[in-house]
Amino acid sequence: MxxxxxxxxxxxxxxxxxxxxxxxxxxxxxxxxxxxxxxxxxxxxxxxxxxxxxxxxxxxxxxxxxxNPELSSSGILFAKTFQFKTIQNWADELYDSAMKFKEEYRIFPNILIANPHTLNKIDIITHHQKDAVLMNSETGLEKTPDEFVHLGAFCASQFEIEFTIRSSLSDLEFILVYDSDPDFDGGEPIPEEKHERILQLIAA
Known part of the structure; x- marks a missing residue:
């Protein structure tokens, strides 16, 4: 069947x-x-x-x-706003939000937009989760290092969500987006030159 x-x-x-x-x-x-x-x-x-x-x-x-060509990106774009209820559980909440997004739009999001304060909280929480699995495109999988790192993406088995910044959003608010041709129209990419390493969190 x-x-x-x-x-x-x-x-x-x-x-x-x-x-x-x-x-x-x-x-x-x-x-x-x-x-x-x-x-x-x-x-x-x-x-x-x-x-x-x-x-x-x-x-x-x-x-x-x-x-409305002036309002649309060059790719098909779907967007939905969410709010973290408990930032300590951000990874679980982000995963659940991605599933809700998929239920509504029939496709997984590939971009998260949040303000710098929210993303900094996520970095700090992840830094203290010693069992978190992080990925570096150059070195492969590795455990959370001793030095502080910044997350650039969240990866699950069915999807990968890249993090971007929009300062105008309120704390704990985030927008999930699917864009077939992402060019960060809705947010700014995390500036790599400011960080020693930007890693991806691998969902458990």
């Missing part, structure tokens, strides 16, 4: 967007809802009910982006 997903993967999304861009370049119009359904059926493994919801959401987003 064929098993379906309730969400669309980033790889599937990128392929579908590439096809959509080619169609829109030729027709200069947003593809019909039926055409989007056909593309999702052809290039993804989504459950029919989830596919229908995502097709409608994608069609609405494409129409909004076409009507």
């Amino acid at each position: 064929l098993e379906f997903n309730t969400f669309i993967t980033s790889e599937e999304m990128n392929l579908i967007l590439l096809v959509l861009e080619m169609i829109m370049e030729d027709d200069e119009e947003v593809p019909s809802l039926n055409k989007i359904r056909e593309l999702l059926e052809e290039h993804s493994n989504m459950h029919p009910e989830s596919l229908e919801k995502f097709a409608n959401l994608l069609h609405e987003t494409l129409n909004f982006n076409r009507a």
Whole structure:
């Protein structure tokens, strides 16, 4: 029996967007809802009910982006605001929030936006979690080092979320975003030159 997903993967999304861009370049119009359904059926493994919801959401987003080019990024963008309830449990809450995001938009977020104070709290908490597993792209997996480090991303088995900064957000508030062509329009990347190392937390 064929098993379906309730969400669309980033790889599937990128392929579908590439096809959509080619169609829109030729027709200069947003593809019909039926055409989007056909593309999702052809290039993804989504459950029919989830596919229908995502097709409608994608069609609405494409129409909004076409009507409001000054407000939209160059990629398909979904965003949802959350609030940390207990910052000490930020990793669990972020994971749960990512799952809620996926339930609503049928795709996992790839960007987190928060203010510097919130991100600093996350760094401090993670620094004192001696069992936290951190990853450095150059050295591979390693335990939390003695020196203070700054997190640049949160990684789970199904997704990776990059951290960015927006000073105007309130403390403990954060925005999860899916952007197919992320260029930090909604936030600033963590400045690497200010930190000796920026690592990624690997979810337990």
